[in-house]
Amino acid sequence: MQPVISWKNKQLLINQNHLLNLKMEETHLTADIAAASGTLTVSNINRFGINQNLIINPFGETAEFVKNHATTVPSGATITLAANTSFAHYAGEKVYLVPFNLIELAHATSLTGTKTALTTSVLNGLVALEADNPILVYPEPEYNSGYYFGRYVNNIGVVFTAATTDIITSTAHGLVNGDTIKVISGTTLPAGLSTTVLYYVISSATNTFSVSLTNGGSAVDITDTGAGTHTWYKCSLYSDGIQYGTWDRGSVGFMIERGLRDLELDFSDKLTAQDCYEWANDGLKLVQGKLKRWPEHYSYNAVMGQVTRGTNIIAMPTDAYDTETNKSLIAVRIGDNGKLDYLDPVWFDAQMTGVKRTQVTTQAVSGQTTLEIDNSYDFADSGSVDVYVSGTKYSITYTGVTRSATAGILTGVPASGTGSISVTIAVDTYVWQDEDEGIPSSFTVRNGNIEFWPLVDGNEDNANIYGDYAKVITMVDSDGDTIDLQRYDMISDYLKWRIKMKAKNNGVLDYADGFYIGFKEKLNDAIRTLANNNTFRMRPNINKMYKRGNFTRKANLQSLDYSQQ
Structure with missing residues (x-):
């Protein structure tokens, strides 16, 4: 729900079509009204209440923002306004209930730097949204470098006081945990609060709440009560930072802006920023569906976790493109050892022939004479099993087995001495029989896990398990996101194609269109010129022989330098 902003010729451009995508409800006038009217007659009043922002006939000649009354609840088909309309309006014009009517603009020297509100006529960086124009143009002469940010604000403010107990008091505030607000003061804000910081509501009660820098986080430390009158306003999250000058060429914002300009289009009810984000993601999915391993998405020497003695399973990285195979x-290594050989699950299981494994179902304690396990059918009628606790191997002997697929029991365990249970064994601890330990040499992948064999011994316990793997392409959801492909221009073509099809072809996808053909050609070129796992095949020059096409030729000695002959 962040604003969509861009920069051009020392102007910040705010896309106000995006505000209509945030509408909470809509209705339409059922009767004409004259200018300076204090009520609206509408088709329904569902979700319309008191003290709310409305926009009538958006982006039309008579478009305007109005507010419904602070205390008079809509009734029947009538909405009472806080102030009279500026224009006459006619039956059929739409009325939208929108959450915001201002935008706050801020600047920072870097994407993560401290934000400073721009100097605006309304102060605190606030600029009134314009009902009659889909693009709000704000001239910005204050800075000539850095990044700009924007967030929507509702100017229906509510007074509050703050205490050094970090509790804010605001009568019947109506806020719930997770709401986002901004604060200002007529004089001095309480120490610990700032005008350009986004706050999340926590610990909300009828007349009090606290604020946090993160959703559900700890309360901001308020160290004094400030001076003057303090006011809070509902607001949105900040937009992604847009760099002075323009978006980076690989950013989603640049591609959307370029696509709209090339096609001489603009956002509307039919064509939205959210549409563009989803189409960009569709293109990214097509790219990765065509080729899983893109070098720019390799993760090398990634620590996937640590191996534990007695366990041969570790989860696949969550950002791997394919977690099931x-x-x-590309490679898996444990500690400072060489890479493991991959075996498909059938051959991997074949090398473990004779090994029995299950898990503890009920915690066992020292001196216990039984060990309750899951499936006991494969275990010998008597003998010993091994469990590993905190890196130590414990061998437990038994003389009998209660057979079950889910509730097996090893019986006849000594109460003390050799073969007894001498340590607490937690539920789900692995129980082994006839297993091997050493340096793992092979692995397989199934059920979202990497399995390796043999088990690590005491020398390898807690060693890192490293992986080289191809990651999933990062999906995008805002203008500031970057397409993380070297050939990001193919996504630009795909996005233009989808925009064109939606706006000029009634949403019907024409695969013969030039933009789609351009996307496919760039995708094929990117794959064709791709190195195999980042290595290029080199043809050796042996005995002055070289290869061209399918023929091997002897070098012409007369064409070589003396040092090469």
Whole structure:
């Protein structure tokens, strides 16, 4: 719900079509009204209440923002306004209930730097949204470098006081945990609060609440009560930072802006920023569907976790493109050892022939004479099993087995001495019989996990398990996101194609269109010129022989330098 902003010729451009996408309800006038009217007659009043922002006939000649009354609740088909309309309006014109009517503009020297509100006529960086124009143009002469940010604000403010207990008091405030607000003061804000910081509401009660820098986080430390009258306003999250000059060429904002300009289009009810984000993601999915391993998405020497003695399973990285097979994996290593060999699950299981494994179902304690496990059918009638607790191997002997697929029991465990249970064994601890320990040499992938064999021994316990793997392409959801492909221009073509099809072809996808053909050609070129796992095949020059096409020729000695002959 962040604003969509861009920069051009020392002007900040705010796309106000985006505000209509945030509408909470809409209705339409059922009767004409004269200018300076204090009420609206509408088709329905569902979700319309008191003290709310409305926009009538958006982007039309008589468009305007109005507010419904602070105390008079809509009734029947009538909405009472806080102030009279500026224009006459006619039956059929739409009325939208929108959450905001201002935008706050701020600047920072870097994407993560401290934000400073721009100097605006309304102060605190606030600029009134314009009902009659889909693009709000704000001239910005204050800075000539850095980044700009914007967030929507509702100017229906509510007075509050703050205490050094970090509790804010505001009678019947109506806020719930997770709401986002901004604060200002007529004189001095309470120490610990700032005008350009986004706050999340926490610990909300009828007349009090606290604020946090993160959703559900700890309360901001308020160290004095400030001076003058303090006011809070509902607001949105900040937009992604847009760099002075323009978006980076690989950013989603640049591609959207370029696409709209090339096609001589603008956002509307039919064509929205959210549409563009989703189309960009569709293009990214097509790219990765065509080729899983893109070098720019390789993660090398990634620590996937630590191996534990007695366990041969570790989860696949969540950002791997394919977590169910080995297709994303280039190499797996444990500690400072060489890479493991991949085996498909059938061959991996074959090397473990004779090994029995299950898990503890009920915690066992020292001196216990039984060990309750899951499936006991494969275990010998008597013998010993091994469990590993905190890196130590414990061998437990038994003389009998209660057979079950889900509630097996090893019986006849000594109460003390050799083969007894001498340590607490937690539920789900692995129980092994006839297993091998050492340096793992092979692995497989299934069920979202990497399995390796043999088990690590005491020398390798807690060693890092490293992986080289191909990551999933990062999806986008805002203008400031960057397409993380070297050939990001193919996504630009795909996005232009989808925009054109929606706006000029009634949404019907024409695969013969030039933009789609351009996308496919760039995608094919990117794959064709791609190195195999980042290595290029080199043809050796042996005995002055070289290869061209399918023929091997002997070098012409007369064409070589003396040092090469």
